[in-house]
Amino acid sequence: MQMNYRRHREKLLFLMFAGAIGIILLVIGGYQLIEFMDSTSFCGRLCHEVMYPEYTAYQASPHSRVACTECHVGSGADYLVKSKISGIPLIFTTIAGNYDRPIPTPVENLRPARETCEQCHRPERFAGDLVRVHTTYAADETNTEKVDTRILRVGGGESEVAQDIHWHIAAKVWYLPIDKKRQEIAWVGVEDEAGGLIEYVDPDKVAEVTPQRLAEKKRLMDCVDCHNRATHIFRSPEELIDMALAQGKIDKTLPYIKKLGLEALDPPNPSLEQAFTKVEALEEFYRTSYPQVYQERREAIDKAIEELKEIARLTTFPKMKVTWKTYIDNLGHQESPGCFRCHGKLVAAADDQEGEVIDADCQLCHYFELQQK
Ligand code: HEC
Ligand code: HEC
Ligand code: HEC
Ligand code: HEC
Ligand code: HEC
Incomplete structure (x- = not known):
């Protein structure tokens, strides 16, 4: 076991070194090495230790047939070069062994999700509700079964008619996170047809919202602001x-x-x-x-x-040092604030609607009985 592991590690180091050379060749224009480095096994199996948790979770996920680079790099030469170059420090720190454990998120230079996820998904083409049935079992002798159903108003639709949960991607929703993990949101601006912004602020954090900070740090909300665990799903x-x-x-x-x-x-x-x-x-x-x-x-x-x-x-x-509690999941509001980073928290800033909170009614996003609507 130990021997085997050591052999793996040597192989890994060798291949990573080859990878580093590959980057140099890439900059010059080498092509086959690029393909090699893009392969899922380069990311997963060879970065055996560093990305082992992500690779394992990925293999058990709905995206197990999607190459790592489809989401992390996307298509287009500019991003390819950019992401390979920004990967150089990672490769060297991996060889040295002094990388962060666990790997920190959010991934800063991830390509805008609209350009990666939307190569395959068209949420605006989807409309209607999604039924989720959850079956759970009690920790008793007979493993007593319980079935819960919730119906999510996923919605969708192109810009003007967009509604419900996927409205956020048809609209242009900007937000200002004030912490690294993007959990504390101080400001939200929704673009209106005239190109103006309908603004919302967190009353406790107004002081943090400065024009300079807005200019530098505001983010356009995309898929990954909710689906940040789309594929590296660490279930308990x-x-x-x-x-x-x-x-x-x-x-x-x-x-x-x-x-x-x-x-x-x-x-x-x-x-x-x-x-x-x-x-x-x-x-x-x-x-x-x-x-x-x-x-x-x-x-x-x-x-x-x-x-x-x-x-x-x-x-x-x-x-x-990864467990199912390590990474925050933004897709709900039970384990972490998720949707409630904005909903029920930020208030409209305009004079005529001052004080109106972004809706957090329990029926806004889901309901629990099939006949109710
Ligand atoms: C379906 C899209 C998708 C695929 C395929 C994918 N990733 Fe990711 N990956 C993401 C997203 C989204 C994040 C989280 C970004 C965030 O929170 O900022 C992420 C984050 C990561 C992280 C940071 C740690 C973490 O758990 O968030 C690592 C490392 C990683 N991915 C490696 C890989 C590897 C290796 C593969 C291929 C085996 C892969 N990814 C395939 C979408 C994907
Ligand atoms: C190369 C194609 C491809 C890319 C890129 C891709 N996906 Fe997917 N995704 C799929 C496929 C295929 C499925 C369905 C898998 C199945 O049902 O077996 C899927 C399923 C999903 C699901 C449904 C999972 C479920 O539990 O039903 C979500 C949510 C999702 N993707 C989000 C994303 C997000 C967010 C991104 C970008 C970070 C992304 N996908 C990128 C192909 C892709
Ligand atoms: C405001 C948060 C939010 C944003 C932004 C968002 N989604 Fe979703 N999406 C959800 C929620 C919530 C669900 C339902 C969750 C569940 O139970 O699976 C969902 C469901 C889905 C599904 C599954 C639908 C099905 O029929 O199985 C896919 C695929 C998906 N989203 C893709 C995307 C893509 C691609 C983007 C970006 C273009 C995106 N989403 C942006 C919140 C969001
Ligand atoms: C960055 C802030 C932010 C986050 C995070 C966020 N939302 Fe929203 N959401 C908004 C804003 C702003 C509106 C528009 C409020 C209005 O028009 O009164 C909105 C509107 C909605 C609507 C109503 C859309 C319609 O039909 O008009 C739904 C449903 C919704 N959000 C669901 C979600 C869900 C589910 C999540 C978490 C997965 C989520 N939101 C996360 C800011 C956010
Ligand atoms: C802004 C949208 C939004 C609002 C408002 C909202 N929820 Fe949710 N809720 C979600 C999403 C998204 C999920 C995750 C669904 C999933 O994972 O399939 C969820 C999940 C849940 C779950 C299931 C948790 C689990 O793991 O089984 C419960 C219970 C719940 N919500 C109760 C409520 C109650 C009570 C309220 C009112 C105080 C409320 N929600 C308001 C979006 C919302």
Whole structure:
């Protein structure tokens, strides 16, 4: 195991060095190396340690067939060169081993998402509501099942008729974050037809909104301001176990399987080996506490153990200090402020509508009963 790892690391260092040379060649105009560096395996498998968490989460995501560069670089020569050049420091610090763990976000020089995501998605072509059914299980003997449904008003539509959640991308919504993580928003400006701005401010942070800061730091809201975890989705063991139970990958009739899985994987283990050891102990649990289940259901138990090991792989990243809590997800408002960075917080600045807060009515974005509308 250790030997294997060392060999990998040597290979990695070698390839990264080759990559650095590749950049120089790229600047001169080398072509095949560019293609090599663009390949998903360069980013993921070779940056085995640094980007291992992102690569792993990506492989389990809906975008597992989309190359890293489709989102991180997009098409067009200018961005290619720019992103490769800004990647040089990363390559050298990777060789030296003194990079940040975890890798900090937001990614500063990500190409505007409208130019990458929209190569494949046309949210303005979508209209209507999206039904999300969530099945969860209690940590009791029978793994009691509970089904929740929520309907999201995703909406969409081209500029004038755009509505609901995807209205933000048909409109031009500018905002001013005052912290690095873009969690504190002091100002929002929505462009109107005349090219003017309808402005909103956070009453507690008006002092931070200076013309200079606006000129330098304001951002045009794009896909990634909400979908910042579009593909590197670090789900918790709880979510993953629920999904596996719902999909039948783990047999939900095994007594206490939810509780046992959760106890083995949350809090995160200091190493994958330790996670595996804990998961393997399930066999002993059934043998001693449920001998009959153990006799009759060996196959289901083995399958559950295998699936829990897969979940361990998706949640155990001690080297990069990444857990499911590391990265903020802006797509909701439960674990982090998300939509509520603006909604229910910022107030209209114009004289005639002074004091009107950006709507945070619970029915604005979703509803929970199918017949209600
Ligand atoms: C579907 C689009 C998409 C694909 C494909 C994609 N990424 Fe990302 N990546 C993103 C977005 C969006 C962010 C988050 C940006 C932010 O929060 O600022 C991100 C962030 C990252 C980060 C910063 C750490 C983090 O977790 O936010 C790393 C490292 C990364 N990606 C590596 C990769 C690698 C390696 C691949 C290919 C194996 C890849 N990405 C494929 C969209 C993508
Ligand atoms: C090269 C094409 C491509 C690019 C670029 C791309 N996507 Fe996707 N995306 C897809 C495909 C294909 C799916 C559907 C996968 C499936 O259902 O199996 C998808 C699915 C999604 C979903 C739905 C996931 C779900 O749970 O239903 C979201 C949200 C999404 N993409 C957002 C984004 C965002 C945001 C970006 C830019 C950062 C992006 N995509 C870039 C191809 C792409
Ligand atoms: C204001 C926040 C916000 C912005 C900006 C935004 N989205 Fe979404 N989007 C959402 C929410 C919320 C959902 C529903 C979430 C869910 O349950 O999956 C969604 C759903 C989606 C889906 C899934 C729809 C389906 O039919 O499965 C796709 C694809 C998507 N968005 C792509 C994009 C792309 C591409 C952009 C940028 C052009 C974008 N979104 C911008 C909030 C946003
Ligand atoms: C950067 C600030 C900001 C963030 C973050 C934000 N919004 Fe908004 N949102 C606005 C503004 C501004 C409006 C327009 C308010 C108005 O016209 O009164 C708006 C309007 C809306 C509307 C009504 C659109 C219509 O039909 O007119 C919905 C629905 C909505 N947002 C959902 C969301 C969701 C869901 C999220 C999080 C995933 C989110 N917003 C995040 C600023 C934001
Ligand atoms: C600005 C838009 C917006 C508003 C206003 C809003 N929500 Fe949400 N809410 C969302 C989004 C987006 C999600 C995430 C949906 C997803 O992940 O599929 C969400 C998720 C939820 C969830 C599910 C959490 C989970 O993980 O199961 C609950 C419960 C919820 N909201 C309750 C409320 C309540 C109560 C209010 C009123 C105080 C409210 N929401 C107002 C956008 C909004």
